[in-house]
Amino acid sequence: TQLLKQSPQFLSIQEGENLTVYCNSSSVFSSLQWYRQEPGEGPVLLVTVVTGGEVKKLKRLTFQFGDARKDSSLHITAAQPGDTGLYLCAGVDTGFQKLVFGTGTRLLVSP
Amino acid sequence: GAGVSQSPSNKVTEKGKDVELRCDPISGHTALYWYRQSLGQGLEFLIYFQGNSAPDKSGLPSDRFSAERTGGSVSTLTIQRTQQEDSAVYLCASSSNRASSGNTIYFGEGSWLTVV
Numbered sequence: 001t002q003l004l005k006q007s008p009q010f011l012s013i014q015e016g017e018n019l020t021v022y023c024n025s026s027s028v029f030s031s032l033q034w035y036r037q038e039p040g041e042g043p044v045l046l047v048t049v050v051t052g053g054e055v056k057k058l059k060r061l062t063f064q065f066g067d068a069r070k071d072s073s074l075h076i077t078a079a080q081p082g083d084t085g086l087y088l089c090a091g092v093d094t095g096f097q098k099l100v101f102g103t104g105t106r107l108l109v110s111p
Numbered sequence: 112g113a114g115v116s117q118s119p120s121n122k123v124t125e126k127g128k129d130v131e132l133r134c135d136p137i138s139g140h141t142a143l144y145w146y147r148q149s150l151g152q153g154l155e156f157l158i159y160f161q162g163n164s165a166p167d168k169s170g171l172p173s174d175r176f177s178a179e180r181t182g183g184s185v186s187t188l189t190i191q192r193t194q195q196e197d198s199a200v201y202l203c204a205s206s207s208n209r210a211s212s213g214n215t216i217y218f219g220e221g222s223w224l225t226v227v
Binding site: 004006040041042043044045088090098099100101102103104 | 115144146152153154155156159167202204215216217218219220221
């Protein structure tokens with residue numbers, strides 16, 4: 001069974017702080033995605049990283065895919081209360097064409 | 112509709128009863144996925160459809176769980192003889208093609224199932 005472990009599991013910070021969320025696996029994925037989920041809603045795709053070592057920026061969010069395509073990180077600069085939510089990484093399983101989701105990181109940004 | 116539609120949004124059922132959860136994917140999307148999410152946790156894969164066929168049923172937790180898809184569109188997830196551990200949010204998602212093709216997967220808002 002493929003597993004994607006995220007850390008930390010829960011993060012509570014003040015507005016303006018920086019943070020990094022990690023997503024680690026022993027398996028190689030063809031690509032990796034990051035989602036954000038708010039209460040009562042389904043996950044919404046933030047970004048897809050495909051190439052080992054790739055770095056993508058989305059405003060204050062920076063996503064990195066490890067060289068070996070087994071791990072990834074999400075860095076948020078100057079967090080805002082609107083960033084609050086559950087962040088999920090997901091690896092694309094080339095064998096079965098499905099997403100394997102991480103354990104999730106719940107972020108709370110206080111004003 | 113414009114997005115993935117799921118019904119019911121909330122369902123409370125008694126232990127031992129059967130439940131059906133419905134998913135109406137985005138029109139034209141050939142791939143359909145069912146996931147289960149326990150409170151505040153990550154998503155657990157249940158089953159994947161490509162058209163009407165299910166090449167991957169590996170995530171169904173027991174033989175009480177089954178799913179079908181007809182006409183390449185609507186899918187129904189059925190849970191027989193529900194147990195309290197079945198309580199979770201059941202999320203459906205669809206995409207225009209398989210995940211590895213780089214197509215975006217769109218999720219519905221989920222069906223919250225509570226077994227009492």
